[in-house]
Amino acid sequence: MRSEKGHNESVTIKRVAERAGVSAATAARAMGKYGSVSEKTRQRVLDAAHALSYVPNAIAKSMRVQRTRTIGVIIGDIQAPFFSKLAFAIEDFANRQGYNVLVCNTNEKPERELRHLQSLFERRVDGIILSSTQRFNSEMSQDIRRLYESEIPLVTVDRQVNGLKRPLVQCNNLGGSYQAGKYLLGLGHRNIGVIASNQFVNSTREREAGFRMALAEYGLTLRPGMIRYCEESFITEAGRQITKELLDDNPDTTALYLLNNPLYRSAWLELKARGARIPEDISLLGWGDVELAEAWDITAVTQPIQKIGLRAAETLFDMIDNRTRHEDDVAVFDTAIVYRSSCAKPRTG
Amino acid sequence: MRSEKGHNESVTIKRVAERAGVSAATAARAMGKYGSVSEKTRQRVLDAAHALSYVPNAIAKSMRVQRTRTIGVIIGDIQAPFFSKLAFAIEDFANRQGYNVLVCNTNEKPERELRHLQSLFERRVDGIILSSTQRFNSEMSQDIRRLYESEIPLVTVDRQVNGLKRPLVQCNNLGGSYQAGKYLLGLGHRNIGVIASNQFVNSTREREAGFRMALAEYGLTLRPGMIRYCEESFITEAGRQITKELLDDNPDTTALYLLNNPLYRSAWLELKARGARIPEDISLLGWGDVELAEAWDITAVTQPIQKIGLRAAETLFDMIDNRTRHEDDVAVFDTAIVYRSSCAKPRTG
DNA sequence: ACACAAAATGAGAACGTTCTCATTCCCCGC
């Protein structure tokens, strides 16, 4: 009773049809969900397909129906917890819709983003979710602008692309940072050092602005020298060096506010190295509730990543399925502060 | 000097050819890297393509050349540090070869693995890297066996699929675990509790076996009750409960050995909750050098994930490019112990 | 000026589907 092997060398719908004694058209109808076929022939076709181990060719199908059931996700680095959670949420949703996901890491390099974008266009993906690496103020190249503004459904996430009329899903960087600032100020801190990596992306800019708003409410401004940017963001040592410089130059600093989550390790190591106790000697507050923050019991601003990913996917699929545009949609999700033990009143009342 | 818009509604190579005043065949030659065209016409074609914003259709190309320049990666959960690092390494390598990667999360569910596999086959990916969820002893379904054993290049990674003649890349679970066991035994521990999640995958089995080997060398065996399995692996609480039970039932336990990295948090929380000091009251050693291990200064067995991913990708592309089989290739990478402060001699000499 | 090889080009098939349109089949009512 063994099914004949029918060497898998390309078993097409035509072969299935042949075996079932019908035309290719009928075979297609039997397996697809359109047109009408008699129950008898449907069964014959299905049997033939099974006997031949028929695997429909999605490429040919895409060719014909002009639809790939594939989306692309362009992110900085899948290893970063933020992006891996985001990608997971998106992939999960897409799967439910019968879609597959091409994951593209840019490593924060604009030229890689361009290459990936180009590639996704060539592959005719049905939609793209993009966390752009474009710098907030630099002129976009003609090439990339052309791709961004093409007809293909595209949702930007986490980082806004200046002047681009496409939906955006992000968290409330401004408000969240304002809230964080108020919290530290409310505890009595007046000399708060700020450290940022990834200086040029919009989200970082917004967080800085939010913090300045909080300061302004207390009649303060962010003294130059009290905010430092670390370009080589992913290298722990660079961030640590920046932290060291800030603290050395400003010995009166009573709190440290980290604008990006790769900085936890940098700051922690430097503080430990100089024997600073947290929060007795210095308070520490970071952006992003990653594992390290929990492990070290650091108070952190947390973002609802799952929701962000879900919303981005929902929006994208609405654009795909219903040909909607959502041109100026901006979905902003609130952040929250996870209070832990790393923040207290400053040493000198 | 603006280029005419040429509404993007499907600008094909035929349109480009038309504009350049040549046939489609010539246009294809001009842009491809085969055949010969005069420099003059090549330039005309390239100009036309640029003016029309021509984006080659990779679907049509795949259809014709029977090759998609896409690979699929099937993993448990991209959110897990191990898998996200693995996926990154693979994607990076694939990119260099001009390939894109479809990332598929199974959430450790065999039925999802099957669905994804089916989907990848339909999409005619050129190859698959698979971290299987198949249980080591369960009978594989006919469906999945058929897919596993199809002609398409497939490399298994991290977890062996029993009886499958396909290349495997993994780390030395047996040796690494043996080494870890010897280390704890060498320190003087004789009552070592072992906790595992993911009981049914091969890698866990091997680690357990390695540890038993080490015990055997000291003339000991693993007392039942001193090893506990946690099925609901990804829930911190479940792992913690298991830990609690083990310690409650065996108060003489002087060291805890964690076979899978999701368990760090579980064990840590439980130990802290019962006021146990590490390593004074109890030593702790875990598998997988994840961030948490570093943050908590826990001694850990570390695996060269990048290398594993790279090797898997290299093998796969060799199979793709050179039609090699590598049927019984097994690449085993050595693990190492990262010594930290969590292990010491047992309380009672 | 002629022959001949090499270079350049074009026509058209093929890849595996889906789906329109036309045709055939079947059943039913009168």
Place this chain on the structure above:
DNA sequence: GCGGGGAATGAGAACGTTCTCATTTTGTGT
């Protein structure tokens, strides 16, 4: 028995490439 109508089926085009094969053009040596 016949007409009509809906269900079932088949033929064939189209999707956008690449690449083979045949043909035309170009160039070169005598």
